[in-house]
Amino acid sequence: MNASDHQSDHGHAVVLGGSVAGLLAAAALAPSFGHVAVVERDKLDEAKKPTPTSRRRGVPQAAHVHAFQPRGLQELEFLLPGARAELRARGAHLVEPGFDQRIELNGNLLAPTRTRLESVQATRGLFEDHIRSRVRELPNVTLLDDTNAAGLVLNAHDSQVTGVRVAGRTPGAAATELPAELVVDAMGRGSRLPAWLAAYGLGTAEVESHRVDVTYSTALVTLRDLPRATSCLIVGPGPGRPAGLGLMAVEGDAHVLTVAGIAGHKPPRSFDELVEAARSLLPDDFAGSLDGIERHPAADVATFSYPKVEWRRLDRLAHKPAGLLAIGDSLCAFNPIYAQGMTVAVLQARALADAVATPGRRRIEARYFAATRPLVKTAWSIARAADLAVPELPGRRSPAMRLLNRYVSRVQAGAATDPRLASSFIRVVGMIDPPPALLSPATVARALRPRPRASGSSHGRPAPSNGQRSHDAHA
Numbered sequence: 001m002n003a004s005d006h007q008s009d010h011g012h013a014v015v016l017g018g019s020v021a022g023l024l025a026a027a028a029l030a031p032s033f034g035h036v037a038v039v040e041r042d043k044l045d046e047a048k049k050p051t052p053t054s055r056r057r058g059v060p061q062a063a064h065v066h067a068f069q070p071r072g073l074q075e076l077e078f079l080l081p082g083a084r085a086e087l088r089a090r091g092a093h094l095v096e097p098g099f100d101q102r103i104e105l106n107g108n109l110l111a112p113t114r115t116r117l118e119s120v121q122a123t124r125g126l127f128e129d130h131i132r133s134r135v136r137e138l139p140n141v142t143l144l145d146d147t148n149a150a151g152l153v154l155n156a157h158d159s160q161v162t163g164v165r166v167a168g169r170t171p172g173a174a175a176t177e178l179p180a181e182l183v184v185d186a187m188g189r190g191s192r193l194p195a196w197l198a199a200y201g202l203g204t205a206e207v208e209s210h211r212v213d214v215t216y217s218t219a220l221v222t223l224r225d226l227p228r229a230t231s232c233l234i235v236g237p238g239p240g241r242p243a244g245l246g247l248m249a250v251e252g253d254a255h256v257l258t259v260a261g262i263a264g265h266k267p268p269r270s271f272d273e274l275v276e277a278a279r280s281l282l283p284d285d286f287a288g289s290l291d292g293i294e295r296h297p298a299a300d301v302a303t304f305s306y307p308k309v310e311w312r313r314l315d316r317l318a319h320k321p322a323g324l325l326a327i328g329d330s331l332c333a334f335n336p337i338y339a340q341g342m343t344v345a346v347l348q349a350r351a352l353a354d355a356v357a358t359p360g361r362r363r364i365e366a367r368y369f370a371a372t373r374p375l376v377k378t379a380w381s382i383a384r385a386a387d388l389a390v391p392e393l394p395g396r397r398s399p400a401m402r403l404l405n406r407y408v409s410r411v412q413a414g415a416a417t418d419p420r421l422a423s424s425f426i427r428v429v430g431m432i433d434p435p436p437a438l439l440s441p442a443t444v445a446r447a448l449r450p451r452p453r454a455s456g457s458s459h460g461r462p463a464p465s466n467g468q469r470s471h472d473a474h475a
Contacts, residue, residue, distance in 0.1 A: 010356065014039060014164045014180040016149045019059060020124075020342055021328025022186030023131045024349035027079045029182070030138045032356040037178055038135070039166055043146040046136075052220055052252045053299045054125035058188075061336060063302035064218045065246035065258050067121040067232075070097060071431035072343030075350045076120075080134045084120065087130055091251025092122035095231045098419075098426045102230050102286075105412045106238040106389070109283045113419035115426050121232060123250045127342070150175050152183065152196050154321055161323035182364065184352070185326040189310070189333045193326065202321065206313040208380075210395055212335045212387060214306040217267035217274050218258040220250075220296035223289065233289070235281050237262050237337070242392045244337050245281040247289065254296060260337050263392035269303055271295050309335050311380060315369035325368055327352065332376045335387060340379045343431060347375045382428070382435060411438055411447045421446045 013033045015022045018040030029036045042058045055062050068076055076083050088094050095101040098113040101121075135141055146169050153163035161183045167175040185193045198204055235245040237260075244260040259267040259277050268274050279290055311332040314320060328345040351371035355364050387393050389405045397405075415422035424443050427433040437443070 010034065010181060012037070012178070012180045013182040013184070014178050015184045015186055016164065017186030017188060017328075017330070018042075018044070018132070018143060018145065019186065019188065019328070020128055020131060021188075021330070021345035021349070022184070023128070023135045024076075024079060024346050025184045025186055025327050025352055026135050026141050027131075027138070028349040028353035029184070029356060030135075030141050031353070033182070034140060036138075036141045037180075038141065038143045039147050039149050039164070039178075040143060040145045041148055041169070043169075044132075044143070050123070050125035050129045051298075052123050052125070052250055052254045053296065054123070054129075056125070056128070059124060059128070061216075061304050061306075062124040063220070063256075063299075064124075064216045064304060064336070065121070065248045065256050065339065066124045066127060066342065067119050067248070067339055068127075068346065069339065069343040069430045070115075070117040070119055070427075072346045073118055073120050075346045079346065079349055079353065080131065083130070083134065084118075086134075087120055087122065087126070090122075090126060090130060092120050092126060093231050093249050093251075095119050095121060095249075097430055098422055100230055101232040101234070102283075103234045103236070103426070103429075104283050105236045106409055107241075108412045108416040109285060110412070110415045110422040110425065111417055111419045113422045113426070115423050115430075117427070117430055117432065119232075119430070121248050121250065123256070126251055146170075149187065149192070152193075152200070152321075152324070153177055154200060158200050158202065158319075159321055161321050180323070182323045182325070182356070185324070185330040186328050188329040191326070191330040193330065194312070197317070202319045203317060205317045208311040208313065209308050210384070210387070211308045212262060212306065212337075212393065213264040213308075214335060214337055215261045215266050216258055216302075216304045216306075216336075217260075217269055218256060218302045218304075219271055219274055220299035221255050221257050222253065222294045222296065223255050224292045230286075233282075233286055234339075235283070236386070237390050239389060239391055242390050243267075243281055245278055247278070247286075257293075262335075262337060262387075263390055265392075267303075269301055271301055274301055306336055309333055309380075309383070311376060315373055320365070322365060325352070325365060331372070332380065334379060335383045338383045338386065340383060340431075344375060344379050347431070348372050351375065378434060379431070407447065408438070411443070414447045414449065414451060417451050418446055418449075 010033045013029045013036045015025045015038045018038045026036050026038050098115040103110050148167050150165040163177045163179045165175045167173050231249040233247040237244045242263040242265050246258040248256045261267045327348045334340045355367040415425050
């Protein structure tokens with residue numbers, strides 16, 4: 001899909017925020033609008049190509065593991081045709097979940113399985129640079145960097161967005177107005193949109209939220225190899241172990257090693273302690289994977305904390321002005337431990353493309369929110385169920401939720417020895433199939449089948465003590 005695919009039915013659109021979600025929104029809008037402006041607070045150096053150690057102030061989570069889930073990669077290819085091959089040519093890794101991307105959940109290392117799906121993994125810097133370069137090629141898209149979004153401009157009745165006030169970040173820069181009949185908020189978790197709506201007397205959107213208290217510690221490393229040419233290993237948290245681990249091959253023959261603590265558990269901040277904490281989380285099949293590990297000389301251990309997840313229900317706002325949408329973390333900020341954020345953002349961007357491509361300006365908001373609501377709800381429900389399986393996290397666990405979590409535990413345990421069950425589970429996690437697919441009669445029968453425990457799990461292996469040395473290695 002590109003800007004010349006459709007006749008432009010609309011005039012001007014503005015996207016507030018030039019990170020992944022905002023760039024994807026611009027790609028979605030370009031075929032249907034005469035001009036799209038992307039307003040980005042950070043100053044971007046386009047002449048400087050990203051390296052595995054590249055960071056940007058506006059993306060504090062950039063150092064940690066990033067990937068597009070299988071469904072996300074499919075929709076990315078729709079919005080930016082050729083992106084899959086181009087990312088691979090730039091060093092990103094295309095991996096098959098279940099085969100060269102392995103997953104351990106609740107102490108169960110899922111059996112190797114040929115899912116015939118693809119995920120793509122790389123550093124956040126590479127993803128963002130490549131998507132931005134593709135969006136810059138669109139003839140009707142302008143990227144305004146080093147620019148602050150200062151507020152909305154509405155019509156006399158506050159019923160329709162007519163523009164956005166922006167100002168350069170140099171001292172004394174005057175604010176100017178960008179006309180727009182559609183504004184997309186992609187400013188992320190720190191979005192100023194709630195304050196702007198309140199200033200206009202339009203009320204406050206309902207917010208669904210709960211605490212997760214996630215903290216990451218990440219190092220960029222080099223490794224000798226992973227067994228069976230595994231390009232990615234994910235170890236999820238679970239009952240009695242509020243910890244997670246990601247070990248992911250990225251461009252430049254490097255790996256990203258992340259240890260994440262949930263429910264307030266803190267991973268270590270020194271490299272040696274981080275490696276020891278990671279060793280305690282590795283499945284037995286991967287016990288030697290960190291032998292000979294070396295820290296990238298240009299990258300220190302990076303940390304990032306994420307206290308709570310939030311879903312801003314702009315779809316329920318009673319006096320929402322026409323022409324105002326939100327995408328990515330501005331709409332729903334997920335628990336990053338489940339790697340849903342970029343995938344949901346590209347699904348939202350696809351929904352945006354469909355909403356604006358329908359002839360006529362009216363009802364864009366209704367079409368967009370009707371399409372994105374179930375997408376967000378699905379990802380939100382998957383993550384919430386996984387969170388509530390960790391006893392250390394607060395939250396009401398209804399009898400139905402407890403029953404569901406017990407069943408999912410059976411699925412995960414069965415998937416350790418049953419490749420077909422592992423494939424079914426991975427298809428749901430990868431957002432190819434909806435969660436109810438796990439309740440099909442065939443899947444239930446396989447999940448409830450008695451079977452011996454699989455080998456290769458780290459379940460039960462003693463972890464480092466909860467002392468000063470490892471800062472709670474179960475984190």
